Ligand SMILES: *[C@@H]1O[C@H](CO)[C@@H](O)[C@H](O)[C@H]1NC(C)=O
Ligand SMILES: *[C@@H]1O[C@H](CO)[C@@H](O)[C@H](O)[C@H]1NC(C)=O
C-alpha cells in the first residue's frame with residue numbers, strides 16, 4: 001500500500017487550483033455552447049461577444065458543437081424526382097452559356113475550382129438539390145469531397161466525386177482532413193481561384209464568377225463572410241501569455257482564395273500539412289484556414305456579405321436581392337425549416353426551396369413553369 005506523500009498532496013492542491021481556473025473558463029463558454037469539446041474550451045473565445053445585438057448570427061466555429069449541424073434532413077416527395085434537368089436541352093444551354101462568354105480580369109468560370117464538402121450519409125439527401133439546380137451550370141468546375149465510394153453519385157457528378165478516405169465523423173479531424181484534400185486538388189488543378197462550399201449550399205454561379213472578376217487572382221485574396229462579430233482570439237500554443245486574434249470565413253457560407261494566396265499557403269498547408277496546422281491549434285478547418293491566412297501570412301479577409309450559411313435566417317434575405325447573393329443554404333431543426341421565403345414549387349416537392357430559387361434565377365430551365 002502506498003501512502004500519500006506530501007509531494008502528491010501538493011500536486012493535488014495545484015490540480016484543484018487549476019481546476020477552479022479551468023471551471024471559470026468553462027462557465028465563460030457554457031452559456032454559448034455546452035457541447036464544445038473540452039480541449040477547445042480554454043483556447044479561444046470570440047472577443048466582444050457581450051455587445052452582440054440580438055439576432056446577429058454568431059456561432060462557435062463549426063464542428064465544435066453538434067447543434068451547429070442540422071439535426072434532420074428535409075425529406076422529399078416522390079414528385080421531386082420528376083424534376084429533372086435535361087442537360088442537352090437547348091434552353092438550358094442558352095442559360096448556361098449566357099454568362100460563360102464574359103471574361104473580365106482574365107477570369108472566367110473555367111478558371112474556378114469549386115469544391116463541395118460532403119459525407120456519404122448525405123449523398124442522397126443533400127446532393128439531390130445541387131444536382132437538380134446549380135451543378136448543371138458548373139459541372140466541369142465542381143468536385144465533391146466525401147468519405148466513401150458511391151458509384152451512383154460518381155456517375156451523377158461525371159466522375160467528380162473524390163473519396164478523401166477521411167473519416168466520416170463530423171469532427172475537427174475529419175473536416176480538416178477533407179479540407180486538406182480539397183486544397184491539394186485545387187493546387188493540382190492549376191486554376192486561378194479556389195472556392196469551397198458545403199453540401200447544403202446553393203451557389204449562384206454567374207454571381208460567383210462576377211465576384212471573382214472584381215479581384216486579380218495574381219494578388220492575395222481571401223473572400224468570405226465571418227460568423228462572429230469580432231476576430232477570434234486564441235492563446236498562442238508556444239507562448240500562453242500571448243493572444244492571437246484573427247478573422248476567418250465561415251466554411252458553411254463558402255469562401256474563395258486566389259491562386260497567388262494559395263501558393264503562399266502551400267508550404268504551410270499542402271501535401272496534408274493542413275491537418276497538422278489543425279492539430280497544432282486544435283481548431284476546425286475553416287478557422288484553421290483563417291489562422292494560416294490572417295495570422296501566419298498576415299493577409300486580410302475581405303468580407304463579402306453575399307455569402308450565406310445555414311446559421312443565418314434565410315427568410316431575412318429579400319427576394320428582390322436573390323440574384324445578387326452568391327450562396328444560400330437551408331437547415332432543419334425538428335419540424336422547423338430554415339429556408340428562403342420564395343414562391344414556386346410546393347414545399348413537399350421543394351422543401352429546401354433550391355428548385356424554386358433556381359427557377360427564379362434561371363427561368364428558362366426546362367423544368368421551370370412557363
Ligand atoms: C408517390 O408515393 C405515393 C405514396 O407514397 C404513391 O401512392 C404514388 O403512387 C407515388 N407516385 C409516383 C409518381 O410514384
Ligand atoms: C411525373 O411526370 C409524369 C410525366 O410528365 C406525369 O405523368 C406524372 O403525373 C408526374 N408525377 C408526379 C408525381 O407529379
Ligand SMILES: *[C@@H]1O[C@H](CO)[C@@H](O)[C@H](O)[C@H]1NC(C)=O
Nearest residue numbers: 162163164165166181182185
Ligand atoms: C483513397 O484510397 C484509395 C485506395 O487506396 C486511393 O486509390 C485514393 O487515391 C485515395 N484517395 C485520396 C484522395 O488519397
